[in-house]
Amino acid sequence: MIEPKIFLDMDGVLVNWTHGLLKALGLEQVESFVYNEWRDDCFDIRILLDLSHDQVTQVVNNHHWWTNLRLLPWAEDLINRCCELVGEENVYILSSPGKWSEAWTGKFLFIQRYLNDWNLKERVILTRHKELIAGPGILLDDKESMCDKINNQSGSLEALLFPAPWNSRKNVWKDGDVFNFIELQLELALQNLREL
Numbered sequence: 001m002i003e004p005k006i007f008l009d010m011d012g013v014l015v016n017w018t019h020g021l022l023k024a025l026g027l028e029q030v031e032s033f034v035y036n037e038w039r040d041d042c043f044d045i046r047i048l049l050d051l052s053h054d055q056v057t058q059v060v061n062n063h064h065w066w067t068n069l070r071l072l073p074w075a076e077d078l079i080n081r082c083c084e085l086v087g088e089e090n091v092y093i094l095s096s097p098g099k100w101s102e103a104w105t106g107k108f109l110f111i112q113r114y115l116n117d118w119n120l121k122e123r124v125i126l127t128r129h130k131e132l133i134a135g136p137g138i139l140l141d142d143k144e145s146m147c148d149k150i151n152n153q154s155g156s157l158e159a160l161l162f163p164a165p166w167n168s169r170k171n172v173w174k175d176g177d178v179f180n181f182i183e184l185q186l187e188l189a190l191q192n193l194r195e196l
Contacts, residue, residue: 004193005137006082006186007094007125010107012142013162014075014093014115018045020068024059025051035174038165043143045166057100066106071114074179078140079118081183085190092123094130094139133157136196138189140182142167156196160185 011017082091097103135156144167147159163172172181
C-alpha cells in the first residue's frame with residue numbers, strides 16, 4: 001500500500017502572513033480587529049481593510065518580506081505530528097506564490113530558514129493550481145474555495161479546511177485549539193484513506 005501524502009499550505013497554516021502584512025503596512029494596531037471581523041466569504045484582506053492592490057503588492061512582491069515572516073505558534077507541532085502520522089518523506093509543502101514573482105524565491109528562502117529541520121526544501125511544490133495534485137493524500141489549506149474545488153473533483157486527494165479568521169472554521173481559530181482540532185481531522189482523514 002502506498003502511504004498517503006500530507007500537503008501543508010504555508011500562508012495561514014504554517015506562516016503568519018497576515019501579521020507580516022499588517023506590520024509592514026504599519027497597521028499592527030488593527031490586528032485584533034482583522035481577526036475578529038474577517039468574514040467567511042472574504043479571503044482577501046484588501047477588501048476587509050480597503051487596501052489597494054498596489055499597497056499590498058508593494059509589500060509582498062519582495063522576497064525579503066517573505067523570508068522574514070514568522071511561523072504560527074502551532075507550526076512546528078503540526079509538522080512533527082504530520083511526520084509521525086505518515087513519515088517525514090511523505091510530508092510536503094504545497095503553496096501558491098500568488099501573482100507575485102518575488103514570492104517564489106521568498107517562500108523557498110523561508111523554508112530553508114525556518115523549516116530546515118524537516119528537510120522540507122526537498123519536498124516543496126509551488127503552484128497556483130493545487131487542484132492538479134493527485135492523491136492519495138491530504139491537503140491542509142486555509143482557503144475555503146480551494147478546499148471545495150479539490151473535494152468536488154474525483155480523486156483521492158482530500159482537502160481539510162485549516163481554521164483561520166477568514167473561513168468558516170474561524171471559531172476554532174479564535175478558541176486557540178487549532179492544533180488539537182486539525183490533529184483529529186488529520187487522523188480521521190488518514191484512517192479513511194488507508195481503508196480505501
